[in-house]
Structures are given as C-alpha cells and as structure tokens.
Amino acid sequence: MTIELDQVQTGYEVVIGLEVHAQLATESKAFCSDPAAFGAKPNRHISPVSLGHPGTLPFINKKHIEFAAKLGLATHCQIRQYNYFDRKNYFYADLPKGYQITQDSAAICYDGFIRIKTASGNKDIRLNRIHMEEDAGKSIHDQDDENTLIDLNRAGVPLLEIVSEPDLRSGEEANAYLSEIRRLVRFLGICDGNMEEGSLRCDANISVRKKGTTGYGTRCEVKNLNSIKNVQKAIEFEAARQIELIEKGEKIEQNTLNFDADSGTTSVLRSKEMANDYRYFPEPDLPPIILSEAYIEEIRKILPALPEELYEKYTQQLGLSEYEANVITADYELVQYFEELIKETANYKAAAHWLMGSIKSYLNTHTVFIGSFLVRPKTIAEMIAMIDAGKISHTIAAQQLFHELIRHPEKTATETATALNLFIDKNEEKLDLIIDQVLQLHPQKVSEYKKGKKGIIGMFMGEVMKLSKGKIDPKAANRVLAEKLEK
Incomplete structure (x- = not known):
C-alpha cells in the first residue's frame, strides 16, 4: 500500500x-x-x-x-x-x-x-x-x-x-x-x-x-x-x-x-x-x-455490579486513582478478589497496591489466574494491618512474608511472621547502636549532609534498614537519624 x-x-x-x-x-x-x-x-x-x-x-x-x-x-x-x-x-x-x-x-x-x-x-x-x-x-x-x-x-x-x-x-x-x-x-x-x-x-x-x-x-x-x-x-x-x-x-x-x-x-x-x-x-x-x-425486573435484580459502576465506586468512594480502578475492573476475577479484600481492610489504597503489585506480579510470573491464587484476601488484609500498626515493615512484608505465605497459604500472616521472627524490634538502644554504626561507616556523607545535602538521608536510611535486616521501625529510625545528623 x-x-x-x-x-x-x-x-x-x-x-x-x-x-x-x-x-x-x-x-x-x-x-x-x-x-x-x-x-x-x-x-x-x-x-x-x-x-x-x-x-x-x-x-x-x-x-x-x-x-x-x-x-x-x-x-x-x-x-x-x-x-x-x-x-x-x-x-x-x-x-x-x-x-x-x-x-x-x-x-x-x-x-x-x-x-x-x-x-x-x-x-x-x-x-x-x-x-x-x-x-x-x-x-x-x-x-x-x-x-x-x-x-x-x-x-x-x-x-x-x-x-x-x-x-x-x-x-x-x-x-x-x-x-x-x-x-x-x-x-x-x-x-x-x-x-x-x-x-x-x-x-x-x-x-x-x-x-x-x-x-x-x-x-x-x-x-x-x-x-x-x-x-x-x-x-x-x-x-x-x-x-x-x-x-x-x-x-x-x-x-x-x-x-x-x-x-x-x-x-x-x-x-x-x-x-x-x-x-x-x-x-x-x-x-x-x-x-x-x-x-425483566427479576433479571435486572440479579445483575452483578458492572465495570462502569465499580469504576465510580473505586475512584469516588475508595479514593483509588483512575489507573488503579481501570486495572482492577479490567478483570472480573481481580474484582472478586479485591471486593473480598476490602471487606477485611479499610486501607483501600494498600489493598490496591498489593493486588496490582506483588500479587499480580506473582500471577504473571507463574502464568496462573487469581482464581488459583491460594493466599486468601483475609490473610493479605491481616498483613496490611500488621504494616499499618508498625509491627512489620513493608519491605520485609514484600520481600519475605508475602512469599512465605504463598508457600504456606494455610497459615495466618501473624503465625508466619512469628515463625520467621520478622516483627520490628522496638528496642531504642539497639536502634541507636545501628544508626551510630552507619554514621561511623560514612563520615564523608555525614559531612556532605551537614553542608546542606539533605537528600542523602535516604542513603543513610537504606544502610540502617540493611544493617537491621528491616527489623526496625522506619519512622523511629528516620526521626533518630535526623536528630543525630543535625547535632
């Protein structure tokens, strides 16, 4: 042509x-x-x-x-x-x-x-x-x-x-x-x-x-x-x-x-x-x-919630982005899983994040449909609640707990986190020692921070999380780290 x-x-x-x-x-x-x-x-x-x-x-x-x-x-x-x-x-x-x-x-x-x-x-x-x-x-x-x-x-x-x-x-x-x-x-x-x-x-x-x-x-x-x-x-x-x-x-x-x-x-x-x-x-x-x-009215009554209606619900009532609502409503099985998930948690953004992130990634990698995904919505909601309560870090949940739940879907999130010793350590003295150790390892970066390069605090946080194996409270670590760098 x-x-x-x-x-x-x-x-x-x-x-x-x-x-x-x-x-x-x-x-x-x-x-x-x-x-x-x-x-x-x-x-x-x-x-x-x-x-x-x-x-x-x-x-x-x-x-x-x-x-x-x-x-x-x-x-x-x-x-x-x-x-x-x-x-x-x-x-x-x-x-x-x-x-x-x-x-x-x-x-x-x-x-x-x-x-x-x-x-x-x-x-x-x-x-x-x-x-x-x-x-x-x-x-x-x-x-x-x-x-x-x-x-x-x-x-x-x-x-x-x-x-x-x-x-x-x-x-x-x-x-x-x-x-x-x-x-x-x-x-x-x-x-x-x-x-x-x-x-x-x-x-x-x-x-x-x-x-x-x-x-x-x-x-x-x-x-x-x-x-x-x-x-x-x-x-x-x-x-x-x-x-x-x-x-x-x-x-x-x-x-x-x-x-x-x-x-x-x-x-x-x-x-x-x-x-x-x-x-x-x-x-x-x-x-x-x-x-x-x-x-005709009987048929109307048994119609399920349709994509357009769910899109409005997710964006207007649950506060999801248009992109998130579009991805979830594109697949009826995803919708079914998400609807069960939001019955168990009010953190709708986190629910969407886990569904579109770790769960969907697992499904795509292993070429399975969500109907065959064995970790139930209630377990994912329990994991979200643990993160929200500061009991476990999001990083540890994504990198370790989620994958262990896939291997043992019959266990609760709490049981699995306990068995793997994944809960955040609240010991402030241990946190102080870890942060001091990181600062001592990077004296040049400390100097750069004190001269105004505030953005590198993220690098320090990464080192703190790595040294603690993710088992510290990130909010507390960020606060203590900032205090020590400002001295």
Whole structure:
C-alpha cells in the first residue's frame, strides 16, 4: 500500500460497524440437549436434532433468553417483550440443517449503547440490536491436503450477536469497544470472552468517506476476526486499501473479505450477500417468546455490579486513582478478589497496591489466574494491618512474608511472621547502636549532609534498614537519624 493510515485520517474518515458473536456459557445447545462445552473430540457433541434430521424438533434453551436479557440490560437496551426466531437459509458444509435459527425482524434487545474510553474522553457506541441465534459447525482446512474436515460439535451452540451502529471511527476505538464487550460478558458470567477459542468472534464492516461529508461509502465486511489485535489491524489495512482505490479513481466493490493475520492484508472471500439472499421467514417449529415486565425486573435484580459502576465506586468512594480502578475492573476475577479484600481492610489504597503489585506480579510470573491464587484476601488484609500498626515493615512484608505465605497459604500472616521472627524490634538502644554504626561507616556523607545535602538521608536510611535486616521501625529510625545528623 502506498497510502498509510495516518494519511487516510487527514483527508478521510473511517466508518466502522462491528458485529460481535458471543458464544454463551450454557451447559447445552440453543435448541437441543447436546452439550455445548468446548474441547471435545470432533463430532461427539451431536444428535439428530443438532444435525437437522427429518422429523426432529427444536426447543428453546431458557438460559439463552436469560443471558440475552442480562446483556441487553447491561448495555442499556430496550427489551422486546414479544420476540421470535427466524430461519436464515443458506447452504454451507458446516451448517447441517441448511438454515440457521436466528432473529431477524424481532431481536430481543435493541437501541442500547456501550460506553468506551478514548483519548478525547468517553464515547457512547450505539447498538442497533442484540439477537439470539445458533452457531454453525467448524470447517478445518489445514489438516488434510485435499479435503476440508467438518467438526459439528459447535453446530447449535447458543450465540448472541451484538450489532453496533456505524459509530466507530478508528481501529483504536474498535479495540476499546471489543475490550469493553469482552469485559461485560465476563462480568455477567455469560461468556468466557476467549477469542482464541472462538468464544468471541467479530465481523467488521468498514467504509471510508471524505471528512466533512455525511453519506456512507461502499462498505466491505471482514469476516471471522479472532483477536482484538487482528480487528484493529484489519480495519487499518482495509481503510488504507479503500482510500488508495478512491485516490486512483477506482470503484470499491461491496465484498465479504478474509483477513490474513500473517501478511496483515485482506482478500475477497465472496461477493456480499444481501438480506433477501437468505430468504428469512419466522421459524415454524418454535413458539414466540413473551417476556413479562416481572421477568425483566427479576433479571435486572440479579445483575452483578458492572465495570462502569465499580469504576465510580473505586475512584469516588475508595479514593483509588483512575489507573488503579481501570486495572482492577479490567478483570472480573481481580474484582472478586479485591471486593473480598476490602471487606477485611479499610486501607483501600494498600489493598490496591498489593493486588496490582506483588500479587499480580506473582500471577504473571507463574502464568496462573487469581482464581488459583491460594493466599486468601483475609490473610493479605491481616498483613496490611500488621504494616499499618508498625509491627512489620513493608519491605520485609514484600520481600519475605508475602512469599512465605504463598508457600504456606494455610497459615495466618501473624503465625508466619512469628515463625520467621520478622516483627520490628522496638528496642531504642539497639536502634541507636545501628544508626551510630552507619554514621561511623560514612563520615564523608555525614559531612556532605551537614553542608546542606539533605537528600542523602535516604542513603543513610537504606544502610540502617540493611544493617537491621528491616527489623526496625522506619519512622523511629528516620526521626533518630535526623536528630543525630543535625547535632
């Protein structure tokens, strides 16, 4: 490409709408009792119903409806109380029935929005709809030189398709939007958000137009993007490609595209289908879904605290920084741990510091999730209380006590600190002797301090802590050290 994206953005505007498919964490499939779990051997989670055998009839999975309503309420959508399923007819090898059960004209959720954070502030991305449907199977092209293999385990797994309005204007905004969807579905417990396993997939509709114009250009749809990074890369490449065609005076064809992650380029997959190609009509084998106001209110009551609400709580009530609140609310398991931790301690800043510092560092180093972290929040809170009470230094807690608690998570912080003899020594005579010893070892530095170089008191404190092995009260040491240096 001869035109880079930064050049695109100077004279053109990128217009992006995303269709995100969230694979739901139900035990069974959308319209039959086949298991919906990921990871089974090929073609094991199938039955005559999911294979579309003649004479079989589908039935509705109540969890599918519940999860749709949860996501709709969490994204400020209207919930359509009378909705129904449709048949979307098309032939493909991994679609055993020859049609997909979906929602076309009566989606369960509509007119919502998802708020994202951008460099210029918050931005609401409007949602056209969230509708229920079933997944197709999986075509495997790389295991046989001559044949495509078909795994139908995924056929019939329940999906929610989240369709945005064309409100996104850059790959960065698309990245933020997808990250927010992934965070929401994880908080709601309806999808694990794992794009690598196909639990969350994205199709991107991309067009460009001259800045200042309001009409839409010819859009191309990039299909089945399987990572947030690839969505951003595909948008940036496709926008640049379309700009180059316009600048050359060529026409943009409305096509469905494939994205090659290795080369970072798009290529034509097929000509774009239109809605009438699918011959939608109401699904004759399933009744309409009628949701009462009472049902919707019950779903609203069981919604967990969502990221936006928790962000406000952490910054406004607990006094955390925006950065701290963003890091904690990015991960539902971190939030769960933090919420348990702040039930045990009122030192919220220290709780955030330990979670984002030592705990997160340990998790990253050992490649484990916090759900597998064995040191319970109550033990961390006990350690924070010991530091706050001046019983143990923060340095000793971070360097020794924390790691010993990981090795013996069944013990309390007090038991472990006692066994390792980590408590601060309050003996003032011993403190005097240690400080005198440090000052005697560094006469030149003492002279520099007395001549006005006050900043080197930190060096003396470091030596005092080292000589005492961290087992002295730093506040008392700092006071005594200052007194002796001023004599």
